[in-house]
Amino acid sequence: MSLNSIMSSATTGLMAAQTGLRAVSDNVANVNTAGYVRKLVQQKPLISAGLGVGVDVARIILASDQYLQKAAATANASAAQASVTADSLDRAQALFGDPSGKDSFFARLDTLYAAFSAAADEAASSVRRGAALDTVNTFLSEAGRIDASLGDLAREADSRIAAGVDRVNQLLLEINDLNGQVTSARVHGDSTGSETIQNGLIDELATLIDINATRRENGAVVIRASDGVPLAGIDGAAKLNYVRSDGATGEITVTLPGAAGQSSLRARLTGGELRGLLDLRDKELPAIGQQLSEFVTRAVDELNRAHNAASAVPPPASLTGRNTGLDLPTAVSGFSGTTSLAIVSPNGTLQRQVDINFSAGTMSVDGGAATAFTPANFLTQLNGALGGMGTASFANGALSLNASGGNGIAFTESAANPSAKVGKTFSHFFGLNDLVTSDRFAFYDTGLKATDAHGFTAGETITFRVADSEGARIRDVAVAVPAGGSMQDLLNALNATSGGVGLYGQFSLDADGQMAFSPTNGGISVISDNTQRGAGGPSISELFGIGGAQRSGRAGRFEIRADIAADPSKLALAKLDLTQDAAGRPVLSSGDGAGALLLAKAGETNAAFDAAGGLGSVTMSVSRYASELAGSVGRRAEAAIARRDTAQAVAAEATERRASVEGVNLDEELVAMTTYQQAFNASARVIQASKDMYDTLLGMMGA
Numbered sequence: 001m002s003l004n005s006i007m008s009s010a011t012t013g014l015m016a017a018q019t020g021l022r023a024v025s026d027n028v029a030n031v032n033t034a035g036y037v038r039k040l041v042q043q044k045p046l047i048s049a050g051l052g053v054g055v056d057v058a059r060i061i062l063a064s065d066q067y068l069q070k071a072a073a074t075a076n077a078s079a080a081q082a083s084v085t086a087d088s089l090d091r092a093q094a095l096f097g098d099p100s101g102k103d104s105f106f107a108r109l110d111t112l113y114a115a116f117s118a119a120a121d122e123a124a125s126s127v128r129r130g131a132a133l134d135t136v137n138t139f140l141s142e143a144g145r146i147d148a149s150l151g152d153l154a155r156e157a158d159s160r161i162a163a164g165v166d167r168v169n170q171l172l173l174e175i176n177d178l179n180g181q182v183t184s185a186r187v188h189g190d191s192t193g194s195e196t197i198q199n200g201l202i203d204e205l206a207t208l209i210d211i212n213a214t215r216r217e218n219g220a221v222v223i224r225a226s227d228g229v230p231l232a233g234i235d236g237a238a239k240l241n242y243v244r245s246d247g248a249t250g251e252i253t254v255t256l257p258g259a260a261g262q263s264s265l266r267a268r269l270t271g272g273e274l275r276g277l278l279d280l281r282d283k284e285l286p287a288i289g290q291q292l293s294e295f296v297t298r299a300v301d302e303l304n305r306a307h308n309a310a311s312a313v314p315p316p317a318s319l320t321g322r323n324t325g326l327d328l329p330t331a332v333s334g335f336s337g338t339t340s341l342a343i344v345s346p347n348g349t350l351q352r353q354v355d356i357n358f359s360a361g362t363m364s365v366d367g368g369a370a371t372a373f374t375p376a377n378f379l380t381q382l383n384g385a386l387g388g389m390g391t392a393s394f395a396n397g398a399l400s401l402n403a404s405g406g407n408g409i410a411f412t413e414s415a416a417n418p419s420a421k422v423g424k425t426f427s428h429f430f431g432l433n434d435l436v437t438s439d440r441f442a443f444y445d446t447g448l449k450a451t452d453a454h455g456f457t458a459g460e461t462i463t464f465r466v467a468d469s470e471g472a473r474i475r476d477v478a479v480a481v482p483a484g485g486s487m488q489d490l491l492n493a494l495n496a497t498s499g500g501v502g503l504y505g506q507f508s509l510d511a512d513g514q515m516a517f518s519p520t521n522g523g524i525s526v527i528s529d530n531t532q533r534g535a536g537g538p539s540i541s542e543l544f545g546i547g548g549a550q551r552s553g554r555a556g557r558f559e560i561r562a563d564i565a566a567d568p569s570k571l572a573l574a575k576l577d578l579t580q581d582a583a584g585r586p587v588l589s590s591g592d593g594a595g596a597l598l599l600a601k602a603g604e605t606n607a608a609f610d611a612a613g614g615l616g617s618v619t620m621s622v623s624r625y626a627s628e629l630a631g632s633v634g635r636r637a638e639a640a641i642a643r644r645d646t647a648q649a650v651a652a653e654a655t656e657r658r659a660s661v662e663g664v665n666l667d668e669e670l671v672a673m674t675t676y677q678q679a680f681n682a683s684a685r686v687i688q689a690s691k692d693m694y695d696t697l698l699g700m701m702g703a
Contacts, residue, residue: 003697005053007690009046012054013683016043019057020676024669031664035200037062038664039192060190062199066214068658069199072651073206073213077271079644079651080207084160084276085284086637086644088153092288093637095146099630105146106626108139109299109603117600119573120593129568132596133560136303140436140558143296147556150289157281158244164208164274165242165252171205172223172237179220179233186219195219210271225268229256240265246549248525249282249471267472282471284640287613288633289552294612295629296555299622300436301443302602307435308411308427310572310595313588314346315408316563322431323397325441325538326448327455329375331399331430332358334447339419339426342410342576343389343403348586351407353578354385356426358419397537399430410588412576422447422512423608433572435564435599438557441538444545444610446513454490458483460531462540466504468522477501481531481540490540491515514610515544525549551612573599 023039030036040063046054097104112135119128178198185191198221202213205223211231212224222233231238236257243251252274253262269275324331335358343352355364362370363385373381382392390403403409411427413419419426422445427433429447448454463478479500482493487509495502505519517524526547529539537543545551564570575594580587603623611617615632618625 003690003693007687009052009054010683010686010690012046012056014680014687016041016055016057017676017680017683019060021673021680023060024673024676027664027669028666028673031666035196035203036664037064037192037196037199037662038669039063059186060192062192062195063662064199064215065658065661068654068661070212072654072658073203074210074271075647075651075654076203076207077210079647080273081271081276081279082640082644082647084273085280086640088157088280089284089637089640092150092153092285093633095149096630096633099627099634104630105142106630108135108142109623109626111135112139113600113603116596116602120596120600123573123593123596124590126568129571129573132599133565133568133571136436137560137565139299140296140560143292143558144556146292147289147553150285150292151553151556154281154285154289157277157285158250161250161252161274161277161281162242162244164277165240168205168208168240168274169237171201171208172232172239175201175205175221175223176232176237182219182221191219206272208272209269209274225254225265226270227268229254229268231256245465245525245527248465248527248547248549249467249473250278251473252278264472267468267470278471284636286548286552288636289555290548290613291615291629291632293552293554294609294615295622295625296558297442298607298609298625299603300438300558302605302607302622303436303599304431304434305424305428305605306595306598306602307572308425308431308433309413309575309598311344311410311433311574311576311588312408312570312572313348313574313590313592315342315344315403315410315576315588316433316570317406317408318400318402319409319427319432320400321398322434322437323441323538324399324430324446325397325533325543326446327397327534328379328394328399330448330452330455331397332378333375333452334449335419335421335426335429337417337419338414340412340414340576340578341386341401342412342578342587343386343407344410344576344588345407348588348590350578350581350587352387352389353581354382356382356419358426359417399432401432410576412578435561435572436558437561438554438559440554440557441542441545441550442554442557444514444543446543448487448509448513450486450488450491450509452487454481454485454487455533455537456481456490456531456540457533462529462531463527464501464524465527466501466522466524471522474504474522476527512608515546517546 020041023041027038040061042058042061043055044058045052046056096106099106101107115132115135119125119132122128175198178194181194182191182198185194202221202223205211210226212226212228213221215221220233223231225231231254234257238257239255241253241255241262243253245251252265252269254265255262266278269278337359338355338357341354341356342350345351353366357370360370361374362372363381364370365385371381371385379392379394386392388404389407390401390409393400401409411433413425421429458481461478461480463476465476466474468474477500479494482489491507491509494500494507497503501524504522504524505517507515507517509515526541526549529541531539533543541547541550573596574588574590574592577587604621606619606621608619609617609625615628
């Protein structure tokens with residue numbers, strides 16, 4: 001081998017060692033840099049004519065482990081999903097307070113019943129009445145606060161989803177653009193700088209959505225969704241779009257590189273912060289909201305049941321019920337039993353008694369001869385029975401009764417055979433003497449039967465969004481109201497396989513006139529509804545509470561009836577007793593606390609609770625359901641926290657294992673530095689020896 005060859009070979013070794021020392025220097029300098037992946041120098045021999053003529057740096061690579069990167073990415077996506085869910089559910093649970101504490105939301109109900117129990121002992125006390133109303137108002141205010149706060153959490157999740165989608169789009173673009181820099185830098189030997197930046201972006205992306213990242217031989221990275229659809233690295237970067245829909249599940253669509261149309265990405269998201277936020281917005285928080293609304297609605301309904309069975313002293317001159325959403329003949333039909341309407345003077349003496357026997361279809365005045373009535377002429381017959389002492393009217397779905405001559409109106413029920421429809425007395429069904437009112441439809445036991453006229457305007461449409469079990473949109477279906485016909489005709493239209501949602505489940509009408517949808521898989525939500533029952537009446541979704549948006553927001557809409565809130569003396573704490581009239585005594589007495597006792601026991605009576613947010617349909621007391629709700633919210637939060645802790649532990653382990661391979665180890669770097677220094681020194685000595693030989697040779701030639 002010539003001296004030139006020796007010199008050239010040693011020079012290549014010197015340069016390779018210098019490159020290795022620079023890599024070690026970079027590694028040591030970034031020993032505490034989060035996410036830094038150590039550099040490795042790959043060398044190769046230089047061959048000429050079959051002989052080794054030195055060494056060359058093939059390329060500088062990162063000490064990446066694709067398997068560990070994938071494991072860490074998956075674990076971090078699961079941890080991010082679990083963390084965002086647990087944090088929000090923990091905040092949601094905190095809204096209710098400590099169930100064992102006296103200031104918790106559920107303790108407010110016990111305080112309410114206790115206040116009415118105290119008022120029963122001093123029914124004439126304005127202080128007791130005011131205190132009882134304060135507890136009702138506090139309970140309703142707390143329910144409204146929690147409902148609003150749950151809505152705030154959902155809106156926060158909604159905003160974070162939108163921001164997350166924007167960040168995903170930015171990351172995909174940056175990762176895709178860096179591919180060009182990586183491939184170009186690899187041609188010149190060192191692409192680690194661009195790859196390190198790119199890896200950091202990929203790690204951030206993996207916390208937002210679950211992805212698969214693979215690096216090609218040329219260094220370019222391909223990002224794919226969980227199902228293998230390319231999001232970046234092939235023909236450009238995909239673009240995500242978040243589509244908000246009030247009352248319906250949110251949708252994330254994706255436009256793939258080179259494609260014109262959009263497709264759903266939601267079903268492809270199996271982990272990551274975005275998936276956790278979507279589940280919060282569309283499942284977890286609405287479920288708690290629905291449970292809260294069902295609880296508050298039934299608690300209110302039982303208070304109203306008791307209040308409708310009682311009367312103020314003196315009785316109110318007028319009673320106006322809630323909007324039933326029905327026409328009067330339909331509303332009146334289906335009642336059984338007997339109710340008694342009394343016109344009572346301010347001093348509590350009976351002026352007129354109208355007994356309405358729904359089973360027989362008759363009315364009698366002051367125990368006189370019975371007169372027949374039908375649902376169609378009920379109002380006319382009732383006005384005739386009231387004579388000049390009162391009037392009855394019906395407008396906008398609400399029944400109103402008015403007494404004349406300074407008298408008032410009160411109801412009582414037959415002890416042997418009380419009036420009943422869908423489990424409610426006549427006054428209760430119409431809400432004539434409700435204590436708590438709402439500005440929206442809150443009760444969905446309409447009493448409608450399949451043979452009743454549906455009453456909705458033909459041709460108007462309700463549009464459903466059909467989603468799969470993951471919440472991803474399948475399709476939107478607009479169903480037109482059939483012309484005329486019965487409730488069964490409406491059900492048939494809704495359940496049609498063509499023009500309806502029959503392919504995805506079935507609507508049905510139960511014995512109380514509640515409409516429910518049983519999905520085959522997934523569920524439906526209402527994204528628009530322009531139907532109305534009669535002129536200006538409720539829509540299908542309003543009347544029957546179809547869709548989570550209708551049922552989950554009820555808790556924040558209740559308030560004490562305005563006239564009672566303004567004047568606690570109008571609180572119904574007495575009970576009409578028509579047997580007293582026979583003895584010549586007042587049928588209403590200001591000292592009577594029988595109505596207050598009914599209100600105090602409202603939490604002990606069994607109520608039929610609809611299925612809501614994972615709690616099934618049950619019949620139990622309001623107080624018992626409060627315990628079930630508290631337990632459900634607590635279990636939901638506790639389970640989410642347990643999942644978070646487990647996911648974070650797995651993510652920490654995966655990250656640690658990855659760091660043990662990819663991270664900088666000072667002992668290893670010391671060994672590498674010593675090796676490169678020795679190689680550098682060896683190459684330098686060879687160069688020095690070659691120089692000495694040159695000098696000797698030149699000296700000999702000069703001699």
